[in-house]
Amino acid sequence: MSGTAGGAASMALLIQGSYFVTAFLFIVGLKRMSSPVTARSGILWAGAGMLVATIFTFLYPGMTNYPLIGAAIVVGGVIAWVSGKRVAMTNMPQMIALYNGMGGGAAAAIAAVELYRGEWHGYAASTLAVVGGIIGTVSFSGSLIAFGKLQGLINRSLRFPGQQLINLIILAGALGLGGAVASQLDATPAVVTSFFALALVLGVTMTLPIGGADMPVVISLYNALTGLAVGFEGFVLNNAAMIIAGTVVGSAGTLLTQLMAKAMNRSLGNVLFSGFGDTGGAPSGEVTGSLKPIEAPDVGVMLAFAQKVIVVPGYGMAVAQAQHKIWELCQLLIDRGVTVKFAIHPVAGRMPGHMNVLLAEAGVPYDLIADLDEINAEFETADVALIIGANDVVNPVARTDKSSPIYGMPILNADKAKNVIVIKRGRGAGFSGIENALFYLDNTRMLYGDAQKVAGALIQAIKAVD
Amino acid sequence: MTGIVALYIFMLAAFTGYEVISRVPVILHTPLMSGSNFVHGIVLVGAMVALGAAHTPLEKAIGFVGVLLAAGNAVGGYVVTERMLEMFKASGRAGRGSHG
Numbered sequence: 001m002s003g004t005a006g007g008a009a010s011m012a013l014l015i016q017g018s019y020f021v022t023a024f025l026f027i028v029g030l031k032r033m034s035s036p037v038t039a040r041s042g043i044l045w046a047g048a049g050m051l052v053a054t055i056f057t058f059l060y061p062g063m064t065n066y067p068l069i070g071a072a073i074v075v076g077g078v079i080a081w082v083s084g085k086r087v088a089m090t091n092m093p094q095m096i097a098l099y100n101g102m103g104g105g106a107a108a109a110i111a112a113v114e115l116y117r118g119e120w121h122g123y124a125a126s127t128l129a130v131v132g133g134i135i136g137t138v139s140f141s142g143s144l145i146a147f148g149k150l151q152g153l154i155n156r157s158l159r160f161p162g163q164q165l166i167n168l169i170i171l172a173g174a175l176g177l178g179g180a181v182a183s184q185l186d187a188t189p190a191v192v193t194s195f196f197a198l199a200l201v202l203g204v205t206m207t208l209p210i211g212g213a214d215m216p217v218v219i220s221l222y223n224a225l226t227g228l229a230v231g232f233e234g235f236v237l238n239n240a241a242m243i244i245a246g247t248v249v250g251s252a253g254t255l256l257t258q259l260m261a262k263a264m265n266r267s268l269g270n271v272l273f274s275g276f277g278d279t280g281g282a283p284s285g286e287v288t289g290s291l292k293p294i295e296a297p298d299v300g301v302m303l304a305f306a307q308k309v310i311v312v313p314g315y316g317m318a319v320a321q322a323q324h325k326i327w328e329l330c331q332l333l334i335d336r337g338v339t340v341k342f343a344i345h346p347v348a349g350r351m352p353g354h355m356n357v358l359l360a361e362a363g364v365p366y367d368l369i370a371d372l373d374e375i376n377a378e379f380e381t382a383d384v385a386l387i388i389g390a391n392d393v394v395n396p397v398a399r400t401d402k403s404s405p406i407y408g409m410p411i412l413n414a415d416k417a418k419n420v421i422v423i424k425r426g427r428g429a430g431f432s433g434i435e436n437a438l439f440y441l442d443n444t445r446m447l448y449g450d451a452q453k454v455a456g457a458l459i460q461a462i463k464a465v466d
Numbered sequence: 467m468t469g470i471v472a473l474y475i476f477m478l479a480a481f482t483g484y485e486v487i488s489r490v491p492v493i494l495h496t497p498l499m500s501g502s503n504f505v506h507g508i509v510l511v512g513a514m515v516a517l518g519a520a521h522t523p524l525e526k527a528i529g530f531v532g533v534l535l536a537a538g539n540a541v542g543g544y545v546v547t548e549r550m551l552e553m554f555k556a557s558g559r560a561g562r563g564s565h566g
Contacts, residue, residue, distance in 0.1 A: 065520060237516070
């Protein structure tokens with residue numbers, strides 16, 4: 001055995017060893033991230049794993065194109081670093097979608113390099129390359145659409161009759177072309193290109209009809225799919241780190257997707273194929289009554305002399321960046337001896353757990369934050385339910401109107417409070433496009449305005465009481 | 467790695483992912499999704515190997531895009547997850563609000 005061959009062999013062993021360490025660090029990191037106490041250290045463990053794998057991969061035997069690799073890492077890394085640091089907490093979900101799409105695209109790129117090269121490594125390897133390629137590509141274009149929707153770049157949900165059939169035809173076409181490539185029936189670059197093009201289109205047409213309210217579940221699903229694609233490409237490259245990390249994310253992501261769908265009382269099939277999330281047809285059972293406005297000074301007095309106030313924050317509060325002012329308002333009330341609690345719906349914000357993060361950022365202590373099961377019985381004893389930028393999650397039609405798209409979704413029983421104050425920017429409907437019956441109740445008053453300004457006005461009003 | 471060993475790894479990894487995530491509280495759903503999004507950024511090492519073995523201009527171009535996207539996935543995923551989990555240190559402590 002020559003010296004260089006021996007060197008390459010021991011180098012390969014070293015790289016395998018580093019991937020083993022990486023796999024261990026990833027699993028420990030994910031485990032730690034699944035508990036609130038250890039969550040913060042979890043990402044450090046996983047980050048260390050990533051660093052180890054990346055550094056040792058540079059030592060890969062026979063590797064060329066180092067300047068290109070370095071340049072791509074620097075460019076991609078810096079762009080992601082800056083955008084990740086700058087993005088507002090409220091925009092986190094679409095940022096995750098974007099980064100996830102990039103991962104899917106990278107898995108697809110690996111498949112593309114392998115398939116365009118046209119070297120035949122047997123049915124198993126080429127089939128896995130093709131399957132990973134289609135999954136990664138769908139995750140790529142689908143995640144970009146999800147990003148566009150949550151970012152407000154794409155406002156309409158494209159929907160037409162026979163859409164599912166057309167998606168099925170595109171899928172069949174992509175699988176057919178992929179089959180031809182994998183079986184070496186016809187693996188010319190033209191076929192490979194059409195295969196990827198069809199997969200790209202599929203991701204777009206699959207995601208476009210899904211409404212914005214369901215996007216978190218969809219992003220989670222694409223996250224799992226990217227993991228799976230990475231795992232499959234790992235088999236192709238014979239790379240244990242990719243197989244293990246990709247598969248772990250694939251299964252963990254699938255479970256997470258199910259948990260999220262359950263928190264929203266929806267099944268995954270429902271999310272993907274029923275097209276919920278914006279107005280399909282007008283729901284029956286029109287809401288009757290009128291919206292009754294109220295001014296901030298009156299609300300200030302009401303809050304100041306209440307015994308118990310339950311705050312229901314929604315995405316509107318986060319958009320207005322009002323969480324700090326609202327917490328200031330609540331501290332003022334607490335100082336006056338008012339019992340204040342925050343009621344968090346499982347899907348408040350844009351994703352399960354999103355609102356907890358936003359409130360924690362504002363400094364609200366955890367013991368004041370209650371979730372749906374804990375708080376729902378307490379609304380009857382509350383003097384005021386203060387709804388700030390929340391809409392669908394307090395809409396009582398979810399309990400009563402069987403024709404409503406949100407029927408059956410568990411809601412916060414804010415309507416049971418003695419007084420309901422709704423802080424709202426304008427008269428628009430919620431994210432789902434459904435009219436909210438709560439706003440028309442006799443015990444509900446509407447306080448119009450930007451949540452942050454309104455909170456400021458309420459603080460003044462309460463201070464003026466004494 | 468033979469096919470059957472790869473299959474074993476696949477099965478065990480799938481169970482591991484499922485077990486690690488089960489019984490996770492709702493408040494961690496978003497950070498955990500972000501964290502697992504970071505973990506599949508390991509696609510970076512595969513993209514590096516693919517680009518490192520690329521010869522034709524087309525392979526190099528695709529490989530370059532692959533590494534760039536993968537680096538974005540890994541770095542971006544880390545940054546946003548770290549920022550989100552940063553919030554959890556506030557738990558249990560009384561408010562550090564604007565006049566706290």
